[in-house]
Amino acid sequence: MARDDTPNAASVGTTERSFRILERLGDREGCGVSELADSLSISKSTVHNHLQTLRELGYVVQDGDEYRLGLQFLGLGDRARQHHDLYHVAKPETDSLVEAVGERAQVMVEEDGVGIYVYQSLADQAVRTDSHIGTVVDLHATAVGKAYLAHFPDDRLDTVLDRLVFDEQTPQTLTDAEALRTELDEIAERGYAFNDEERTVGMRAVGAPILSADDGHVLGAISVSGPTTRMNGTWYHEEVPEMVAQSAQIIGIRATYS
Amino acid sequence: MARDDTPNAASVGTTERSFRILERLGDREGCGVSELADSLSISKSTVHNHLQTLRELGYVVQDGDEYRLGLQFLGLGDRARQHHDLYHVAKPETDSLVEAVGERAQVMVEEDGVGIYVYQSLADQAVRTDSHIGTVVDLHATAVGKAYLAHFPDDRLDTVLDRLVFDEQTPQTLTDAEALRTELDEIAERGYAFNDEERTVGMRAVGAPILSADDGHVLGAISVSGPTTRMNGTWYHEEVPEMVAQSAQIIGIRATYS
DNA sequence: ACAAACGTTTTGTCAAGCCGAACACACTCG
DNA sequence: CGAGTGTGTTCGGCTTGACAAAACGTTTGT
Incomplete structure (x- = not known):
């Protein structure tokens, strides 16, 4: 990835974390809390909290023990x-x-x-x-x-x-x-x-x-x-x-x- | 909108706020900090912080004094x-x-x-x-x-x-x-x-x-x-x-x- | 039946997200 | 031409709420 710099201090770290979770969710198609927590080095409880919030917002869907990216992103993408x-x-x-x-x-x-x-x-x-x-x-x-x-x-x-x-x-x-x-x-x-x-x-x-x-x-x-x-x-x-x-x-x- | 319930306490309020900002950004096509802050009843500085973070992540682009939804959402949407x-x-x-x-x-x-x-x-x-x-x-x-x-x-x-x-x-x-x-x-x-x-x-x-x-x-x-x-x-x-x-x-x- | 793995819940603590006020700049209007 | 209002941005303090660790309940597989 030719992902960019970001030397300066970001402001909202929580949002950043949410998107890191979402991007990881996109890579694998559907995975569980532990796998996300391990690969991102975030505690399980935190990942769980984020996923619940994103689920309520409709940007993540829960399918048993697996979480997947929600189709709501189609809306944002199409708008953009x-x-x-x-x-x-x-x-x-x-x-x-x-x-x-x-x-x-x-x-x-x-x-x-x-x-x-x-x-x-x-x-x-x-x-x-x-x-x-x-x-x-x-x-x-x-x-x-x-x-x-x-x-x-x-x-x-x-x-x-x-x-x-x-x-x-x-x-x-x-x-x-x-x-x-x-x-x-x-x-x-x-x-x-x-x-x-x-x-x-x-x-x-x-x-x-x-x-x-x-x-x-x-x-x-x-x-x-x-x-x-x-x-x-x-x-x-x-x-x-x-x-x-x-x-x-x-x-x-x-x-x-x- | 037949948007759902959510009577229970969400976990990560910050993430929720970020997405409220993003959704509002999608409605109007491109708008400024003040307009967002007013219509969402969030302080200007907070909106500004969120936008800067989202910009660094590539999900929002800054065009002079206007902010717009970034095309990165196409990726998440397509993945979903x-x-x-x-x-x-x-x-x-x-x-x-x-x-x-x-x-x-x-x-x-x-x-x-x-x-x-x-x-x-x-x-x-x-x-x-x-x-x-x-x-x-x-x-x-x-x-x-x-x-x-x-x-x-x-x-x-x-x-x-x-x-x-x-x-x-x-x-x-x-x-x-x-x-x-x-x-x-x-x-x-x-x-x-x-x-x-x-x-x-x-x-x-x-x-x-x-x-x-x-x-x-x-x-x-x-x-x-x-x-x-x-x-x-x-x-x-x-x-x-x-x-x-x-x-x-x-x-x-x-x-x-x- | 045990153990290992999972997702979820709970608890406390300290970082960090939030706001309000102050700042810098661009416009407009009298 | 400045007063005036509108931006977007920066600063500091306060308190909220996001975080990790450990305990819990279920399921899996050996």
Whole structure:
């Protein structure tokens, strides 16, 4: 996880604890009090209290001795997404892109220095990975992320790059900021970004930025990803980039003229 | 809101406060500290502390003087939904139903006595309403809810009905439990449920239960809803019910044989 | 039948969440 | 142009209530 700093003292530790419990509940699907308490190093009684409170609020459901994440989070998530109008216009176009290319396509939006997938469309043949809607993605090690950063305003780019942790996820991962900068320049000129096993071995991706049609600032990014066995040759280097870039442009136009 | 009881003392009040803030943030899209503090009757400094904590966790984003719900909730919501396998099989079938019928279709799952929409598909002509994915719905005043309750185990039905608040939402809303019971019997026999302006004036809906193919217990419900101007005659009374019931059956079969 | 593991309940204590007041800043209006 | 009101933020003291540890009741498996 390229989770961020937090050097300063937080204010409400109790809330933080509740969310740590919730996130852990999301990882395993359904688990008991003791397992949570052990893995989080919190006393059982405390975990129990939190779970009871969250249950009454409807954000956790109790199923015998197991607790699971409640569906109420769908409401909060959807509300948050509604505020980004990009989602609405990107959804249908992304679906048609998947219909044309196959594989998997995802739409990313940046929020507070990290990228988050707001939509994902899968073809039948798509590879199952760990990326879902709501997944937090590194901006420097994905096709969407690099396509996005390539059109990021310079001043904000610096602060984002400073916060980046260049942990080497595969042998192909870029590990220094300077190499990333030069690649970003290439991407900006070319119009789309590649990801060749930088994050997951055996997976390739092509991403393109979604730009506002009037002032040209970047709204998000879209990518197609699949296994290297299918993503290769001119299909990977030319045809797919062409289609992704075209979809990105259509979304950008629709997004600007609401 | 048919929000529930909670007469007993909760355990972690701080967490409860955080979620009250988050829910309020979702209602208005983006607002400031003072507005939140006033409407929740919490001191400004407390609200500020909570917001800072939530911001560091990524669940709230700060945009100048405004705070908004963060997209991280998409992750939690999606995780919660993944645990319900009904979603995966219902999604494609719901989309085809919308393609055939037009209007709007939604899939509901019950959790802890309330119904929650886990998926929604809209045709171009669909009416914009306040129901989204994650919306909590009354089980007694919607087509999905009644279709679901009609196949609910008797013992659990009693407890659910006891907790129901029969607030009259439109002149057509059912207001006593006995009338609801007899209607549920009719629905169970007929196989589908109607909603004729019981929740929203001008809106009609047809819902059918999604039943497990082996033991017949109810997994959820699906409905199509639209304006009375288009939903009428045999279309409303026969053709649409036929299609909804058929989709529900298909989903039920696919859900049982994973 | 015992033991080990679980979830829940209880108890006391001290940290920490809460509030109110003061602060800094941005606007508006007379 | 300042007085005035509206923000969001910071500060300090008080007391609440969140926390951990241990006791309790049930279930599991050997």
